[in-house]
Amino acid sequence: MIRLTARTGRLFLELCSFVGELIIFCFRILTNLLVPPFFLRAFFSSIIQIGWLSLPVVGITSFFTGGALALQIYAGGARFNAEEVVPSIVAIGMVRELGPVLGGLMVAARVASSIAAEIGTMKVTEQVDALITLSTEPIKYLVVPRVIAAVLAVPVLVGVGDSIGVLGGYVIGTTRLDFNNAIYLINSINYLEFWDVLSGLIKGAVFGCIISVMGCFFGMRCEKGARGVGQATKSAVVSASVLILAANYFLTEAFFSS
Amino acid sequence: MIEVSDLHKSFDQNNVLKGVNLKISDGKSMVIIGASGQGKSVILKCLLGLIKPDKGLVLLNGIDPNSKEKNIALAKIGMLFQGGALFDSLPVWQNVAFRYLNGKRKISTSEARKIAIDKLNRVGLKDSFADSFPSELSGGMQKRVALARAIATEPEIIFFDEPTTGLDPIMAQVINKLIRELVVEMGVTAVTITHDMQSVRSIADEVALLHAGTIQWTGPLKNIDKSKNKYLNQFISGSGKGPIETLR
Ligand SMILES: Nc1ncnc2c1ncn2[C@@H]1O[C@H](COP(=O)(O)OP(=O)(O)OP(=O)(O)O)[C@@H](O)[C@H]1O
Ligand SMILES: [Mg+2]
Numbered sequence: 001m002i003r004l005t006a007r008t009g010r011l012f013l014e015l016c017s018f019v020g021e022l023i024i025f026c027f028r029i030l031t032n033l034l035v036p037p038f039f040l041r042a043f044f045s046s047i048i049q050i051g052w053l054s055l056p057v058v059g060i061t062s063f064f065t066g067g068a069l070a071l072q073i074y075a076g077g078a079r080f081n082a083e084e085v086v087p088s089i090v091a092i093g094m095v096r097e098l099g100p101v102l103g104g105l106m107v108a109a110r111v112a113s114s115i116a117a118e119i120g121t122m123k124v125t126e127q128v129d130a131l132i133t134l135s136t137e138p139i140k141y142l143v144v145p146r147v148i149a150a151v152l153a154v155p156v157l158v159g160v161g162d163s164i165g166v167l168g169g170y171v172i173g174t175t176r177l178d179f180n181n182a183i184y185l186i187n188s189i190n191y192l193e194f195w196d197v198l199s200g201l202i203k204g205a206v207f208g209c210i211i212s213v214m215g216c217f218f219g220m221r222c223e224k225g226a227r228g229v230g231q232a233t234k235s236a237v238v239s240a241s242v243l244i245l246a247a248n249y250f251l252t253e254a255f256f257s258s
Numbered sequence: 259m260i261e262v263s264d265l266h267k268s269f270d271q272n273n274v275l276k277g278v279n280l281k282i283s284d285g286k287s288m289v290i291i292g293a294s295g296q297g298k299s300v301i302l303k304c305l306l307g308l309i310k311p312d313k314g315l316v317l318l319n320g321i322d323p324n325s326k327e328k329n330i331a332l333a334k335i336g337m338l339f340q341g342g343a344l345f346d347s348l349p350v351w352q353n354v355a356f357r358y359l360n361g362k363r364k365i366s367t368s369e370a371r372k373i374a375i376d377k378l379n380r381v382g383l384k385d386s387f388a389d390s391f392p393s394e395l396s397g398g399m400q401k402r403v404a405l406a407r408a409i410a411t412e413p414e415i416i417f418f419d420e421p422t423t424g425l426d427p428i429m430a431q432v433i434n435k436l437i438r439e440l441v442v443e444m445g446v447t448a449v450t451i452t453h454d455m456q457s458v459r460s461i462a463d464e465v466a467l468l469h470a471g472t473i474q475w476t477g478p479l480k481n482i483d484k485s486k487n488k489y490l491n492q493f494i495s496g497s498g499k500g501p502i503e504t505l506r
Pocket of ligand 1: 340
């Protein structure tokens, strides 16, 4: 009993110190965000890494999701003769929820892991120490460019994913479910509001922030060789994914409750 | 001037440094010797503010590297890490010219490249390696690139953590001569860690021997063979018998 209490207590203390570390880390990012020097080269290469190279993954995921969504809603809608809602529901579902969440999760798997592994390896091979001795703040050189790049790139990815998802629904809807091409498109667009799209993009920006901060945070606190790097990578992906889903709920609540 | 006074550092139960005192005057070359695992690299990291001492004070030209002013001190310091610590995402020449490509000392790319190649030549590397990536080089070559990076901005103080380990004897002599030249001709203050007695004899003005967490002996190079210090005698002769145990 005493041992159990002790262990719970220790776990709780560890959690507190972990959260504290994370808050300090975020604070350090903020204080370094707007103060020169800026590392443009690192920023552009992060845009390529996070944005451009994630396009195929996000595109393919969205296409199949849009297609599957069309089939599901058609089957569900058929139960009360509401098959014609397929285009608008696919569009709204994609843009408000599935585009950002699935896009965010795919990018988390791809990017949070690679950021954590790269920075973690730099940490254990003393490259981060070397940066300090070369008068370069690691947060500025390694973290800030990645965070800014992710916050800008993930909404764009989400936008592209939204469009491809709608396209997926359109392709399935017109080939498998005998919708008329023009009517499908008109229905997709007519019921979609600007706010639906914008809220999805805002979610994307928040998810981008979560992904990059988690990748960098676990990379920077990485210790003890290859095993540490593996652990950092795992923790980064898991925590980024969980936080994305949690943040998604709260954002949705905030956006649509009123 | 580098001053280390009463420096203590432990990792968990492992008391590595237990009161190290050192004084290195400007333009002098100090060589720290000592058995493997005694905390020589830890001393250098404390000097650079990378490891926070538990107790004691470190001053580089009067500046504490753990204080807010550490960037003033670091701007004039070069460091060669024991493992090289090259940035593996950058080609060799950008590693060497890192300070000229980023931050306060930024200059044009072509000029930076010229300086980088000049420094690479000084550590015995041909121009053709400038565009290679560190992972494409051998261990000894990486070490020399790291050395070129440490000396690239002509710092006033340079720390060398085992500059010649992993090099062939010819290249080791080249590097020893280079370090000596930096001290004698450029007036650099150098702190070198090495296990190699030939290096000690070619680089040092002063020698310090670290064992069991404290400096056991320190003095000018010419005194090392006359000394009666048991630790130093054992270290120089490399004998298995003496106060330095072989199972540590
Ligand atoms: N970051 C760290 N965390 C925990 N222990 C450490 C750390 N760095 C060094 N140590 C410990 O400190 C001791 C001294 O290490 P250090 O690297 O300074 O040895 P050294 O004298 O440079 O040896 P060598 O000649 O083999 O390089 C070792 O016992 C090592 O385990
Ligand atoms: Mg060492």
